[in-house]
């Protein structure tokens with residue numbers, strides 16, 4: 001394992017002294033405001049076992065295959081960045097056209113992640129009826145993916161509703177930046193489209209502490225025709241073995257130090273010039289984000305606190321609440337048109353508790 005140079009260590013010590021990262025120093029920022037319509041106790045009375053059902057099931061899933069944790073974390077991110085956390089990424093396309101799921105950045109989402117969400121939805125529905133949205137289940141699954149792979153545990157505001165539409169291919173591409181993006185592009189895109197800060201960007205990119213890239217094309221431009229000078233030599237040589245050509249289809253871990261553990265090693269990778277994508281490594285090259293990377297590399301507690309903060313913030317982007325959207329009976333398809341959904345669900349799900357939404361009853 002590469003170690004930090006003496007100079008880097010000295011800079012770290014100066015940094016800690018200057019920025020004092022004690023727990024009490026960051027407490028004020030550990031929770032962003034809760035979006036209107038969401039609540040930490042949303043299902044307490046009508047689905048009190050919700051979080052236990054999800055966590056227990058995912059514990060079993062991850063015991064069999066820890067790689068699924070990364071798939072679920074990424075799924076929630078892709079849901080939230082495009083049209084808000086409304087479960088729209090879960091929707092299948094139809095004869096009338098491809099869905100958000102079919103747009104290029106989403107094609108590498110793990111197929112198993114979609115199956116796990118549908119399985120969780122069925123389990124939750126058996127226990128509580130159709131009252132928990134697919135978008136809430138996705139958010140809880142991402143939270144448990146983080147916790148069950150070694151990361152922080154935290155409570156998330158619930159009460160999201162599922163969207164009735166999915167985003168176009170153009171909107172999906174516009175909102176999910178490519179791995180070739182530099183920090184400048186990421187900082188401005190996240191600020192303009194999502195109101196997220198450079199600190200959010202660095203913290204959320206820490207999601208790359210687990211999981212894999214499935215194609216060399218994601219970083220091939222850093223290997224060919226010549227080495228990206230911001231990439232470590234040994235790392236480069238090893239990646240060229242994995243990727244004999246620019247766009248070889250092969251898998252590569254995102255965090256070479258601890259690929260299956262949710263920890264702060266991703267930032268240590270960046271400091272050692274072993275970040276996989278330009279979008280990762282440039283966070284250490286850009287002078288605006290470099291100190292943030294350094295602070296997380298030396299202080300995992302700080303990273304966990306900031307990650308939780310930014311995940312809660314991301315998880316509330318453009319949420320639908322109250323009587324907006326719907327509670328899907330199947331996460332992959334929207335319910336039959338809202339005016340007939342009540343009747344059809346009575347026929348289809350006759351032993352399941354019905355969704356009760358204030359304001360919708362007037363339609364029947």
Ligand code: HEM
Pocket residue numbers: 067069070071073074077108109110177178179180181186204205206207208210211212213214215218254279
């Ligand atoms: C900042 C911009 C980001 C870019 C450009 C980016 C790009 C990518 C790319 C290209 C992959 C590899 C996909 C594949 O080849 O299968 C990937 C994987 C992953 N990303 Fe990101 N990502 C970003 C932000 C995030 C965020 C915010 C999170 C979560 C908080 C996240 C979590 C993950 C995870 C967990 C994986 C591994 C997925 C798996 O193993 O199935 N990413 N990302």
